[in-house]
Amino acid sequence: MINSRTHICRVFAFIGLMFWLSGCATYNQSVAPYYKSVSAGNYTQAEKDLDGNSLIQKPRNKLLYLMEKGRISHLRGEYDNSNKYFNEADQLLDQGLGGASDAAVGVLLNSASQNYKGEDFEKFMIHYYKALNYIYLNQTDEAIVEARRITLQSQQQGDKFNNKDNRYTDDAFSLMLQGMLYEANNDVNNAFISYRNAAEIYLKSPDKTYYGTTIPVGLEQDVIRTAKLNGFTTEADEFEKTFGISYQPGKPSEGGDLIFFWENGLAPVKTQVNMFFSLIRNSDGDLFFSDAGGGIVVPFNYTGDRGKVNTKSVESLNVAYPKYVAQTPYYTSATITNNGQEAYLTQAENINELAFKTLQQRALKELGGILSRVAVKKMAEYSVRAAAKSDGKTNGWLEGLSYGIQLYSLLSEKADTRNWQSLPAYISYTRIPLQKGDNKISITLKNAQGASETKTINVQGTGRLQFYNFATLR
Structure with a gap:
């Protein structure tokens, strides 16, 4: 006859196997058909793949679903x-x-089971696509509202961090876009302010670089040009000196452009x-997590009695953490020509x-939150296991429960591998002067092997500032 301890272990093993089989895939692997269709440019199929995917349909992934739906519709x-x-x-x-309920899920299970709240840069990109959508729909007032919301987004980002922190709060590209939208609405005063704010983000860095992007020459020219249009000659002169250029519009x-x-x-x-990681106690009795090499040290965020924590129960912890992996774009460069005149793209x-x-x-x-969660689970397992043998005899139910906690702790730990993956890896831009009437614009794309292909679009020059975004998502 199977004893109770063996039966419990078998039950937990079966539950653990089911949990592992259903939860070991990353987000990208689970939604792979959708991203494959996006990369192939088959947007109709991509939408079907998205709507038919059970993972992204879950309530906790609603924000991610809406962003992907918005992107594919665009x-x-x-x-x-x-x-x-x-x-x-x-x-x-x-x-x-x-x-509170979402926070509890994070404590008891893992961050991948919580509501997806979006990366900070993803929130700025929502404004980018919304503004372009409104422009293409000839809804200029709504596009300007979206431009103003970029400032509000920057303020919300800044409120999350101490001003002394070197964190991502403003987005230079979004502020550049804001200036372009104001300029398209003939509001050169606010356009100058936006361009200036974007430029100042770059100028805070000694090499005028912000998150892998060097200040675009076009932005330098836009700051000076709009300063002169506003009659701000002193500011224009100062920026010419700062940028080391002499610019005459x-x-x-x-x-138009x-x-x-x-x-x-x-x-x-x-x-x-x-x-x-290992849990260590220093000479003052404080608890810290440390990796094997001692290069990462994280305080233990524990609200209970730290003095009663048995460090031996959590002397070795295995945690799952997300890591980004870049996708190499198929195209490495692009050349833009309009009626025989070349325009140069700059990364934005x-x-x-x-x-x-x-x-x-x-x-x-x-890492502090993840480690604390894993440690608490380990402590619970150790306590139950110790209680199972407290009277000199082995309590099969308690011992089985301790194995269950061990298995649950092992298999419930999963990194949050979700993100808005249909966003482009890079956005470059250029300002193209247009002639009145029809303009034939050619985009010549090159890959790493030197092979090239050319796409052509036609734009009607109306005398106003226009926008066009061209995607090569592979």
């Missing part, structure tokens, strides 16, 4: 539908995706890595760098 040219999804995503963010083009964005590649994916946003650096910035805080 790629399909369904701008009104795209903004319907992005507006709903905005509402979710405004309402908040945390709360040319005669406005009869057909086209701001051309090239969105290349796909955002990095998140995978899971395992890290090993490096989403790869933003992803890697922002994850690194919050690593210690997130």
